[in-house]
Amino acid sequence: MSATRLAAADVHPARAVVDLAAIRHNVRTLARTAPTAEVMAVVKSDAYGHGLLPVATAALDAGAGSLGVAQLAEALDLRAGLDAAGRHPRILTWLFAPGAPLEQALLADLELSASAPWAVEELAAAARSTGRTARVHLKIDTGMSRGGARPEDFGELLDAAARAEAAGAVDVVGIWSHLACADEPDSSVTGEQLEVFGAALEQAAHAGIRPQVRHIAQSAGTLFHPAAHFDLVRPGIAVYGLSPNAQVASSVELDLRPAMRLEARLTVVKRAPAGTGVSYGHTARTGADTTLAVVPLGYADGMPRIASNAGPVSIAGRRLQVTGRICMDQFVVDLGARDTGVHEGDVAVIFSDGRDGEPLADDWAAVTGSINYEIVSRLGARVPRVYVDSEEQP
The missing domain is CATH 2.40.37.10 (Lyase, Ornithine Decarboxylase; Chain A, domain 1)
Known part of the structure; x- marks a missing residue:
């Protein structure tokens, strides 16, 4: 065999060894920690450097009900790889700019986040173009000051989603947010964010929007804040066996196994x-x-x-x-x-x-x-x- 055809692992003097059994163990640990919630394993950024498709497959094998990735391109790659393996889980993706190829996303049966009316409108347009209803998670900014509609603007986002839903272009399947200080269990910020989230859910119900899943907890929320579990949790770093704050609790103390x-x-x-x-x-x-x-x-x-x-x-x-x-x-x-x-x-x-x-x-x-x-x-x-x-x- 020529050198150009040798696998990288055969010629490169370094390697990252990833134990898929550790991934499965960690997903099961997280499922036990949040027994009333679905586990969405977050596999963004090439599964935190561990490898997108192998980790996603291991997480699903361990009982993860869905997968999350930040970027649309990575979500499309993930869908293609899993479809080729005969698997078709829920995949949520949340970062895209105006003009993104949302038609491809809908044809790939991806679920997408919307933080503002323009996103709902572009998703509705993609739905009309493809004949596929857009499955949407509306995001409320509860205090992270990153993605999501501010509480004072959430009503406008709900109105846009309700109109699109009434037209049959959109199905609001989720309402979600992200915790800013969940890795600091003594911080009052998490409780404040949960209050804002609860108010947003009530506002959505009054607007006639009843999502299938409500979710706000990442790894730290899953491990340290049971009140944040709701219907679905989105652990990321903990899937890979690493503590979101080793000063609070180590991987060993959390029954997590570093996979790499x-x-x-x-x-x-x-x-x-x-x-x-x-x-x-x-x-x-x-x-x-x-x-x-x-x-x-x-x-x-x-x-x-x-x-x-x-x-x-x-x-x-x-x-x-x-x-x-x-x-x-x-x-x-x-x-x-x-x-x-x-x-x-x-x-x-x-x-x-x-x-x-x-x-x-x-x-x-x-x-x-x-x-x-x-x-x-x-x-x-x-x-x-x-x-x-x-x-x-x-």
């Missing part, structure tokens, strides 16, 4: 004398005669450059850290002065489920001042995703 293990085979291992400058700018120097190892992952792969001289790495069972600046394609780790027994081809673990003391995505988030959501979802496309199923292993 990022690892790379060392490409260079060499001795270096004391005082050797390491990587660009020589922001690090060896303090003694030592051994340096090169890990073939860099900021083009999603490694945050701000983690230079800080990012945790596990090599040969030892917890180490990035030495010097992270480069576009690689970074260096100082293995120490002693004989390490480490060689080219040995595996460095960037993050995993934390067993055996290996770093977590949470640890990378901590040293970068970010969140675990960003650490996993920013992983570059050139890093192969390799899928395993620990439930099938002997």
Whole structure:
């Protein structure tokens, strides 16, 4: 076989190993946490970097009743992939601008969000063009100040939806919102948002609109706020085994299993004398005669450059850290002065489920001042995703 025909996983020195059994476990955990609600697994951004179709399939296998993605193009890809596999779940998508190809969305049987009358009008026009009724979720801004109609404008959105529904162009199947501070359980903001949401639901009922599902809870809402469960919950990061706030409760405490293990085979291992400058700018120097190892992952792969001289790495069972600046394609780790027994081809673990003391995505988030959501979802496309199923292993 020629090199050009080899699979990326066969030639690339790094890989992200995704355990589909962990995805299924997490979906079941979330379903138990919100037993009266349908679970909509959010698989946006290529399933937070884990791989859209494999994760979506695993989530459905575990009992997720529906799927959510932000972007219309990704929703169309997801529908095509699932249809090819003989599966046709509810898919909600919520980000599109005026002039989007909504006809394609309706022909693909997608459900779409509307935050303003213009969106309802364009969906109704697409319905008339295709002969397909648009299935719509009306969004109320309860305090996130992002998508959704402000409470004082929600009546106008309801009026537009009621007219389109009366004309047979639109079916309002959902009313929804998003929580801003649900990962801070002691914040009063969540209660305030739930009050606004409840008022919006009453307003919709008075306007003659009775949706099939009401939903406001993302991962943090699902895990920390039972009052936010309503008819459907939309967990995202928790599907991947990561806590929405590890300071409040860790993945272990929430019975979640991190699904991704990022690892790379060392490409260079060499001795270096004391005082050797390491990587660009020589922001690090060896303090003694030592051994340096090169890990073939860099900021083009999603490694945050701000983690230079800080990012945790596990090599040969030892917890180490990035030495010097992270480069576009690689970074260096100082293995120490002693004989390490480490060689080219040995595996460095960037993050995993934390067993055996290996770093977590949470640890990378901590040293970068970010969140675990960003650490996993920013992983570059050139890093192969390799899928395993620990439930099938002997």
